[in-house]
Amino acid sequence: MASKLTLKQAKKLKNTRHVLGISGGKDSAALAIYIRDNYPEIHEKIEYFFTDTGAELEEVYDFLDRLEGYLGKKIERLTQERGFEHFLTIHNNFLPSPRQRWCTLMMKIKPFEAFVKDDPVVTYVGIRADENREGYISHKDTIQAVFPFIEDGLVRDDIFQILEDTVGIPAYYEWRSRSGCYFCFFQRQDEWLGLKRMHPDLFEKAKKIEKEAGQGYTWVQGKTLDEVVARAEEREKERSGYTNNKQSIIRWQDKIRYEAEDDDPEDQACIICSL
Numbered sequence: 001m002a003s004k005l006t007l008k009q010a011k012k013l014k015n016t017r018h019v020l021g022i023s024g025g026k027d028s029a030a031l032a033i034y035i036r037d038n039y040p041e042i043h044e045k046i047e048y049f050f051t052d053t054g055a056e057l058e059e060v061y062d063f064l065d066r067l068e069g070y071l072g073k074k075i076e077r078l079t080q081e082r083g084f085e086h087f088l089t090i091h092n093n094f095l096p097s098p099r100q101r102w103c104t105l106m107m108k109i110k111p112f113e114a115f116v117k118d119d120p121v122v123t124y125v126g127i128r129a130d131e132n133r134e135g136y137i138s139h140k141d142t143i144q145a146v147f148p149f150i151e152d153g154l155v156r157d158d159i160f161q162i163l164e165d166t167v168g169i170p171a172y173y174e175w176r177s178r179s180g181c182y183f184c185f186f187q188r189q190d191e192w193l194g195l196k197r198m199h200p201d202l203f204e205k206a207k208k209i210e211k212e213a214g215q216g217y218t219w220v221q222g223k224t225l226d227e228v229v230a231r232a233e234e235r236e237k238e239r240s241g242y243t244n245n246k247q248s249i250i251r252w253q254d255k256i257r258y259e260a261e262d263d264d265p266e267d268q269a270c271i272i273c274s275l
């Protein structure tokens, strides 16, 4: 893990690149906005970037465009010549999983390291003051990290407020709790159901990968995607039995802000994808 710096120390550095990775998720976007609005001299220096795995939701691109407009600066898109299918082949068709995160290494960390090269770099990370995680960014010793939300004491609710006041909460949060690839194995069962409803074509693609290239493994351990979605539908019916009456007057933005949780300990190593 990169060594840590304070904002004050980072500001003084000379001959150093300043970078901020936008994942498409709420925290990194809020961080970029927070820096633009509160630390304009750092914002001036920052290179914003987005590592595109080629398996992103279209809502993420819409959100990036909006964010770019607000920031008034380009968000560099780091694209790859080869997509997920290529990496799956060179990993002998073993699907990535929480224990075998080759996808993050190949599709997120390596492109990031190619972008920063061996330059001295300060990276700004959107981990919040109410989170207990460090997150894996890179082992390169030319990279130092700054955690402005931790330093300035911003918590989850502050992040929602920043977004509500500026570019809005990314639309996919209505049915999904994080950014990242459409087939991400960190998805919850009801999020797979959300994918099926919102992007049936991508759901079918994920099923095809599972069936044809998965070597007998599945995205969710021990269940096919059809089984996962069937179970999620059952649970939805069970829940709707007793929540029917008080539903729907609450805006989805408020529902996720006040009712949902997104700090699953399983996500500890996932910040580069979903922060």
Ligand code: SF4
Pocket (backbone or CB within 6 Å): 053, 096, 101, 103, 104, 107, 108, 179, 180, 181, 183, 184, 185, 186, 270, 273
């Ligand atoms: S979003 Fe999920 S599938 Fe995509 S690179 Fe990250 S961990 Fe892997």
